Amino acid sequence: MRILLIGAEGPVGRAAASALAAHEIVTAGRKSGDLRVDISDSASIEALYQQAGQLDAVICCAGSARFAPISEMTEEAFAAGLANKLMGQVNLVLKGLAHVAEGGSFTLTSGSLDRYPIRKGSNAATINAALSGFVRGAALDMPRGIRINVVSPTLLEESAEKLRPMIPGHVPVSAHRVGLAYVKAVEGAVNGETILVG
Template identity: 55%
Template structure:
């Protein structure tokens, strides 16, 4: 398979590439790195990326920023920015790919644990993660040409603990290989409309 991995340089993207790169031809994409550059928040940039790479068999997104702050310090704009970066960006990737991805191909998005196990300052992330799950469940039954769509929702990766562990009190980190296998399950299996949790 030709698999497009957006966010390939990030913690999740790297473990996904390590796993799927053993069996498939990967096209790595990022905002400023990879085989091709893309800004998911810009629909024109997403369309240009697809035009450059040609039809992939599967698309994986492992990217999306959110604003962490106490809810009393959040604003409508910070919530909107979080939705734009984490949700709408990934939705753009799907919408622009509906006529490009090969028949029977798949989209795998990334959310996270915070909509079901909250942390302090994580309300925007919780909102974005929940929205992605809702989008995938709703869109799955309407996908054309046998396309599938899922979202992987991992806990804090072991490899991410040095940078983010202090933000996740009481959370037990998840092994990177388990997260990679969740993406393999989505891409190489038959599931659709699923929120694939890795706790």
């Protein structure tokens, strides 16, 4: 398969790339990868698909939420998180449909902060839950047998040292397990699913 992987340089993207290394992988990021894209900018997403050519699968392992206590969260900051991690990934699907082959797939990435909430995490919890709703709804009318799923990992072992103070008590998961979730989404038959890891 020819797979477009956005966000291949982060711990999650590296896990996906390593697990799917048997396929042809085209990587993309703002400053890294084979192609340039900023998922928060829909014109940039359109330009990415023009350069990427025909694809069998699109995987997104990029996107950032905003973190602040709810009493300090502003409308602008909340909307910026939605525009990036939620609408960035939704727009990758809306603008990418015509570029994905029959029977292909989209795999998005959320995270566990909707099911294991943390302080300052209301924006991330909202985005993650919304991504589950998006793939569940979209799966019902995706054209040409194209499937769509979202991988929801908890804290990766690789990120644990950096993120543990923010996310106390989470049991980290290995990159191997996270990678297998992307294999299930791309090579398997699941559709409309939130694939939980941890």
